[in-house]
Amino acid sequence: xxxxxxxxxxxxxxxxxxxxxxxxxxxxxxxxxxxxxxxxxxxxxxxxxxxxxxxxxxxxxxxxxxxxxxxxxxxxxxxxxxxxxxxxxxxxxxxxxxxxxxxxxxxxxxxxxxxxxxxxxxxxxxxxxxxxxxxxxxxxxxxxxxxxxxxxxxxxxxxxxxxxxxxxxxxxxxxxxxxxxxxxxxxxxxxxxxxxxxxxxxxxxxxxxxxxxxxxxxxxxxxxxxxxxxxxxxxxxxxxxxxxxxxxxxxxxxxxxxxxxxxxxxxxxxxxxxxxxxxxxxxxxxxxxxxxxxxxxxxxxxxxxxxxxxxxxxxxxxxxxxxxxxxxxxxxxxxxxxxxxxxxxxxxxxxxxxxxxxxxxxxxxxxxxxxxxxxxxxxxxxxxxxxxxxxxx
Ligand SMILES: Cc1ncc(COP(=O)(O)O)c(C=O)c1O
Numbered sequence: 001x002x003x004x005x006x007x008x009x010x011x012x013x014x015x016x017x018x019x020x021x022x023x024x025x026x027x028x029x030x031x032x033x034x035x036x037x038x039x040x041x042x043x044x045x046x047x048x049x050x051x052x053x054x055x056x057x058x059x060x061x062x063x064x065x066x067x068x069x070x071x072x073x074x075x076x077x078x079x080x081x082x083x084x085x086x087x088x089x090x091x092x093x094x095x096x097x098x099x100x101x102x103x104x105x106x107x108x109x110x111x112x113x114x115x116x117x118x119x120x121x122x123x124x125x126x127x128x129x130x131x132x133x134x135x136x137x138x139x140x141x142x143x144x145x146x147x148x149x150x151x152x153x154x155x156x157x158x159x160x161x162x163x164x165x166x167x168x169x170x171x172x173x174x175x176x177x178x179x180x181x182x183x184x185x186x187x188x189x190x191x192x193x194x195x196x197x198x199x200x201x202x203x204x205x206x207x208x209x210x211x212x213x214x215x216x217x218x219x220x221x222x223x224x225x226x227x228x229x230x231x232x233x234x235x236x237x238x239x240x241x242x243x244x245x246x247x248x249x250x251x252x253x254x255x256x257x258x259x260x261x262x263x264x265x266x267x268x269x270x271x272x273x274x275x276x277x278x279x280x281x282x283x284x285x286x287x288x289x290x291x292x293x294x295x296x297x298x299x300x301x302x303x304x305x306x307x308x309x310x311x312x313x314x315x316x317x318x319x320x321x322x323x324x325x326x327x328x329x330x331x332x333x334x335x336x337x338x339x340x341x342x343x344x345x346x347x348x349x350x351x352x353x354x355x356x357x358x359x360x361x362x363x364x365x366x367x368x369x370x371x372x373x374x375x376x377x378x379x380x381x382x383x384x385x386x387x388x389x390x391x392x393x
Contacts, residue, residue: 045371059279103269106238131182186322211234325371
């Protein structure tokens with residue numbers, strides 16, 4: 001007799017891993033669209049722009065030249081060098097390209113680093129709200145995610161003081177993102193220094209996710225790599241470079257961790273996609289960087305439109321987000337349950353947004369995330385619909 005779902009043995013850890021609520025909203029939105037309804041998409045966490053043409057052309061050339069075999073597990077030497085050069089050009093930080101490992105997205109980088117650092121029972125400290133996969137990766141390695149509630153008073157980021165309050169002898173690692181998903185806020189160099197002081201004093205590791213670097217709208221923030229060679233920095237071609245579907249990212253590791261990370265990479269995924277790696281060599285060409293700078297300007301215009309417009313309607317956004325393409329808004333003026341609010345907004349007004357529950361537990365029912373990964377015209381349409389729905393139009 002074939003086994004049914006109820007009989008099949010499943011690892012306990014797989015039950016701890018939660019789906020994104022926004023996926024259900026997205027598929028409902030697609031269903032409504034198939035019925036002819038117009039939907040404004042403000043839930044999507046990827047740029048609406050396609051990959052810049054020079055990168056696509058380089059990818060096609062690579063495929064035609066037969067670049068379809070495995071690369072070394074740590075990635076193409078040329079790409080590792082190009083990334084090291086990028087840090088030199090953009091941040092004035094010199095680093096040995098051998099410390100750069102190419103991964104299948106930032107997701108691959110997170111899996112490698114946590115695979116290296118997390119034992120069963122190890123605690124990994126992270127901000128709540130934060131990127132939802134982080135706690136799930138920790139579960140995958142049978143670690144314990146320690147989600148620290150952060151609010152506007154902390155710029156929605158961890159600080160040395162907050163770290164001290166939750167530190168235990170099982171803490172192995174601290175994970176931050178700057179700019180953050182879902183709040184778009186940065187960790188200042190001062191706060192970063194404080195975090196590093198605590199982490200170093202305890203002999204633990206700091207992991208800084210800089211996937212939204214490049215997408216910042218005031219000064220360009222310095223990379224955390226400027227603070228020393230003993231921390232892990234994650235980045236990706238997904239967001240700033242517009243390559244989500246190519247599945248390519250990187251990490252910069254302390255020298256002594258490169259070899260064990262290489263071993264893990266060989267076993268976990270052999271290597272990142274080869275055509276994507278060749279394509280990404282064109283990501284740092286001046287023409288591509290020009291295209292990306294225009295796109296960043298467009299994102300800035302969208303933020304500058306959406307932020308005051310949502311505040312005007314009555315959403316509270318107490319800290320101005322300096323980067324990424326998200327606004328994390330307190331919606332408690334309209335609802336006690338942001339999950340219900342997001343569903344009603346979709347059904348009744350045709351606007352898709354992400355409920356706070358996707359980013360943690362801390363005041364999740366009072367928050368929603370708006371993405372400005374769609375045109376200004378669409379955002380205007382969305383704002384008009386939200387205002388009408390909220391009864392303030
Ligand atoms: C903060 C953060 N880190 C990592 C990722 C993973 O990105 P990717 O695997 O596409 O590089 C995302 C994706 O949304 C993210 O928001």
